[in-house]
Amino acid sequence: MAEKQPDNSDATTQRLQPFVVVGAIVLLASLVVDEVFGHQGFFGFDGFAGFYALFGLLAGLVIIALAKGIGAALKRPDTYYDD
């Protein structure tokens, strides 16, 4: 049951491909629907079609960046605690 081989980026890209294709199609469709059906926001700043896509992308990148920052300061080997 040992690991066969280390991961490599080509295999990862290949495995990701179907998810990325489906995700991209649904994302584009949701943008079209948002535009066609007339986007409505709660506060004004969110009142344009595509707001959620933009916000989702930015939020995702900021969250990962902040997590990496915290990790740089606080990550330790998983043998750090002996219990």
Add this chain to the structure above:
Amino acid sequence: MTASLPVPPGLVLIVAGLMLPALPPRARRAVMLAAPLLALALVWLVPDGPALSLPFLGYHLSLCDGTAAGRLFGTVFAIMAFGGALYALGQTNVVELTAAFFYAGSALGVAFAGDLITVFVFWELMAIASTVVVWSAGPQAAGAGMRYASVHLLGGVLLMAGIAGHIVATGSTTFTAMHTDSLAHWLMIAGFLVNTGAPPVSAWLPDAYPRASYSGTVFLSAYTTKTAVYALLVGFPGAEVLIVVGLYMVFYGIFYGVLENDIRRILSYSLVNQVGFMVTAIGIGTPMALNGAAAHAFTHIIYKALLLMAAGSVMAMTGRSKCSELGGLFRSMPVTAITGIIGGLSISAVPLTSGFISKAMIGEGAAEAHMAIVWLLVTAGAVGVFIDIGLKWPWYIFFAKDSGLKVGDPPLAMRAGMTLFAFLCIAIGLFPGALYALLPFPVDYTPYTVGHVATMLQLLLAGGVAFVLVLPLLKRTATVTLDTDWLWRTGGPALAGALTTGAIRARTALAVRIRSGADRLVRTIYRHHGPGGILAASWPTGRMAFWATLLLAAYLVLYYFG
């Protein structure tokens, strides 16, 4: 016709739990499945208002008080007990099963408690029973179980002090809505928050829960935190401090979850994150937000248990629990993978799943209350959850690299537990009306509008784009991320050790100084008063006469001139 006394639903699970060790395996399994169903039926037989009262030290314990919120939480607690028991049918550790049933019954006891003393009693019984569930996993859980018990001891002390202060000030033991207007109420809210996994002691949860057995963690994920959510919902709706605390929990869970490698610890951090959404909603305090908190607690119990069932299955079948040692299990564990992914989609609030119809109400609650920053943070939190649990978690377990592990799905009972909860996630997502009808306030909300579905998909998939863009940066590492529990696991003991060493050194130095001082004193006395000392020697008669005459003369002179 005389009305019969209602049976507290929790009592059924407690009695069933105590019976389990005495039963042969076949009967034990039957009781494990029948007792939660009986409890569920009893939940719906509890009438509105206090129905069972016992005198206690001059007060009345209200053991069976029917409310909409209590019935909602009671329902999902009983469903959870059934699903957890089904998943755990193969568990041979009867101590764990007994403790788990006692724990679930105590949580039901809180849900139907009409007074604060009853709340406290069941609160403490939950703490004891859940500690036993953690310890049941064996020696590797001993330290974590002790830390878990210590933190809950602290929470219990805070809660008891608060309750005592409240009773002294008001003379009432009724468990009803309060405000953060006195020290007693602050102590109570702090006691409740400890059990939600709130800061600064959030670390107790990801420390202890992943140490329990494959089935124990499933039970643990449901009761302690959601009973605390129930207590806050009833006791402190609209307390603004909860918004700040809840949002901290939302992002704490995401950041630490993104960094974590252990598949059950990732879900534990995510548990804090999800409870954070509920705590935030309770702090907003409008009927929409409170309904959102209650609905999210209901859906969350089911999808979080499902995720932990899937993680437990992976752990039980592969013997591994680290993302860095897993991957590619989709083909060999298809049931686990599909049900786990359904759990991941539900927690991410993807349309057609249970999380979508509950989390939407929390966002709507913030928007209705015109809390733009809270709404933005809650919405960003939804993106974080999708990246952490909707994508990263299943990716590294079921896809990503081929770890070479060739194992099958777990035994039938475990598959049945996962399938049941996956079915509920989809059913609640497709037909939210049944859940909405149980909520504490009347619901006038339609989650499935074209606009809402489209914008939610946009939000999540754009977050997915961010995930794909930075995937190489998310490579799993065999690490832990330091948390506040460092203070009591490493920092505190190190400080205590340093203080002990310092105290020993200071005491030794002081003893040396005292001893040398005493030696000098003894030597001086000996020199002056010893056999050769000047003060101890016998003086000649002539010298004595001389000094006596001199002193007399001096006296005469002084007398004469005085």
